[in-house]
Amino acid sequence: MGLKVGLTGGLASGKTYVSEELERLGCLVIHADLLGHAVLLPDGEAYEATVREFGGGILNGDGTINRRLLAAEVFDKPGRLERLNSFVHPPVREQTQRDLAQFFARDPGGIAVVEAAILIETGSWRTYDKLIVAVCTPEQQVERAMKRDGVSKEEAMARLARQMPLAEKVRYADYVIDTSGAKDHAVAQTREIYGKLRNLTS
Secondary structure, eight states: OOEEEEEEOSTTSSHHHHHHHHHHTTOEEEEHHHHHHHTTSTTSTTHHHHHHHHOGGGBOTTSOBOHHHHHHHHTTOHHHHHHHHHHHHHHHHHHHHHHHHHHHHHOTTOEEEEEOTTTTTTTGGGGSSEEEEEEOOHHHHHHHHHHHHOOOHHHHHHHHHTSOOHHHHGGGOSEEEEOSSOHHHHHHHHHHHHHHHHHHHO
């Protein structure tokens, strides 16, 4: 039988790198965050409600939502963030379920991995057969976020402070992949875990 695996972590903790390796090994990988971007496009399910809620000030000149401006609208405002999530999360969940159903119809013994930032926070980690958490040091998270997103150290640290600490997320994990060292080490850990997952499907 097939396996549904959750993959999570924190800000710039290496989960996308891990997911790319799992994809190379033959897993279906669904990037929930990318689906979240898609539903905010002008033809996406969450676009109209989001613009109505947050106003035209979040729009670029071409009518697309500027995600940095939108992020500023919900930064440190739990109620506003919850409102945004109420528009984005339902269509993302529905698309994820469709993608999983299609995959398992094609490959009943396959491994599907859903990569998402807040699997534990939303409680949806319970719906997965196994949970992988990608970790590194907080210092690396800040450094990587600055390099990847072009943000200041203060901004990266503020984003990190709003997240559940990785040390806490690890308590929910079936498998932990430490991405703090060389890439080869992360690849080796990922392949070892893939082997364990594959054994569970046989």
